[in-house]
Amino acid sequence: MTSGRPVLITGLGVRSAFGSRGTALAEAVEAGRPAFAEVTRFPVAGRRTTVAATAPDAPRLADRLAEVVAETGAPADAPLLLALHADRRTGPLAAEVAARTGRATRVYTGACVAASTAVADAAALIAGGRIDSAVVAAGYLVEPDTFAVFDAGRALATDGALRPFSRGRRGMLLGDAVVAVLLEARPARPPLARLAGWGRSGDAYHVCRPRPDGAGLARAVRTALDRAGAAASEVGWVNANGAGSELGDRAEAAALGTVFGPSGPPVSSTKSVHGHALEASALLELAVTVGVLQRGRLPVNAGWLGPDPDCPLDLVLDAPRPHRARYALSVNAAFGGANTALLVAAA
Template sequence: MTPTALRNGPPRRAVLVGGLGVRSAFGAGLAALTDGVLAGRPAFTPVERFGTAGYRADRAATGPGSPRLADQLVAVLAEAGALSDPTEQQLTSSSEELMLALHGDRRAGPVAAEVADRTGLHPRVYTGACVAASTAVADAAALIATDRRERVVVAAGYLVEPDTFAVFDAGRALAQDGAVRPFSLGRQGMLLGDAAVAVVLESAAALHRRGGRALARIAGWARTGDAFHVCRPHPDGTGLARAVHGALARAGAAPEAIGYVNANGAGSKLGDLAEAAALRTVFPSGTPPVSSTKSVHGHALEASALLELAATVGALRAGALPVNAGWQTPDPDCPLDLVLDRSRPAAPGLALTVNAAFGGANTALLVAAA
């Protein structure tokens, strides 16, 4: 454990999840997402909202039709309770701040502006690829833990669209067989998925004032960068392992306190190997139960980390662990305790959700039951 990690220490104030809104390929609400991940039921279907002729892959986890991202974000913000109490927002002056993770292209600005106009929230936009949303959660949690805010809203969204689909297909990153198979031999890559998620993070005092009930607690968080390669992860998973150790140090917890890992597990050959190496470093005597919920809801890019945080909260509340779907054959280089075939009862303790992105960026969030 590094001196810096030790100085971070446990949060001065608890960081509570006071509200959650979700839209995924499973439908509206946390319950729909939780049911899907616990059943290990992949939501991948042929893409209908744009043509895929000439592409290597043709599947993604999408909802019906061609929804507008701004509409989806406003809906999940309302569902999370971020818009329901303007008096409380004025008292705390923190719910007016929205940390919004969006795909980093020309559309991010207009989407953020429309959401701000329709909700009255003032967005700070994060576009850091697959760790954008978890970076926003870490920033929000730090503000609450250090008394600088009472409540902060974090939201993220990505809807499968032709531009990114074409880029990932051209890069041979999408699974041609239409399935995501984390940590399995024969895995062919990732598949994209829709997501819009909003999470209200707040102090116990703010939650008490409005008569709310905590859904979970963010016990620890950390992020690292290893800058090993622009695309490939460090084969030893050193950056991800350091992120997990940093989150544990902030929570004042040992690795043995972790009862479940929601892995990054995108189904890529090199990515899964690096993540397995990182988890072996953190858990040298054997990992706790591991699964990747991307195996059913797909990769939502900048929104992935928030969707996976929601899935982890849902699993803790259900007392059951998500299934690592798509798995076929053991990979000797991924010796993990994978949750296969059916859900398992959740053991007491913390849940860890991790994410990794191009450029060697890594994040780790520790979640405790409320």
């Protein structure tokens, strides 16, 4: 099953702990050089964890979102699909961004797959001929409320490192991400990459624990491959969800094993460098995946201490690997059993 009209990625705007230069983010991800440092944006005294991947300034999220949307160079009539963290500030923030960008706006708040769900919706509309272009944007800046919640829930790593799929991992760490991606069917400029396929699923196994066999995530990946008409053997790299949790990493490894078998593609989780940006993570990871295809070097899975026998993956360790992959896969999972997979092809 192919997706209809092509869905091309033609514009990007990115802000992260590495600033506004895409090359700085790409180089750090490639080398496995994390941005985690002591939080200075708000008080963290008394917290179990005191580090995150934050930009050195204290920006307004609405300002950053307006900036990255403008940087995509999107046509004035392209709608905006906007992924945000859900709290009392969501409505006013979305209204301000819509007014400042002058775009019809739909808001997504579906936890850690909010942005990838928005990408899938935009791609389906473009592939089906209902629209010619769309901007997907997402933003999360590390702030005291969510930091306190995840710290109190013992979800944050107390050793200052996010160690996906590694022995001795202790959890995730938060990070800044404000990203916009322009998707088009008929671009006026050369594309950066092509969104070849997308898939999503819900397994509703538990409110916060993943299904141990990863069946839902495996189904999302297979849907993305089927939509692209691609074989699993054509995937040259997986940008994993890999948030550093014991149960989540093992379930994801099981899902990848189900789809790709024991000799699957190389795997990294770039969260190990830029942190987990909640609703914005999937869009930052999509942007990173596009960069990896362009640069032809697979990034290091940082924070590695040693193998976990329950995560038998071909992890990229020690140094980047030169590689020219036809496809790269970016996968995400969220509380409640929501899963997404985005299959990206080199331009």
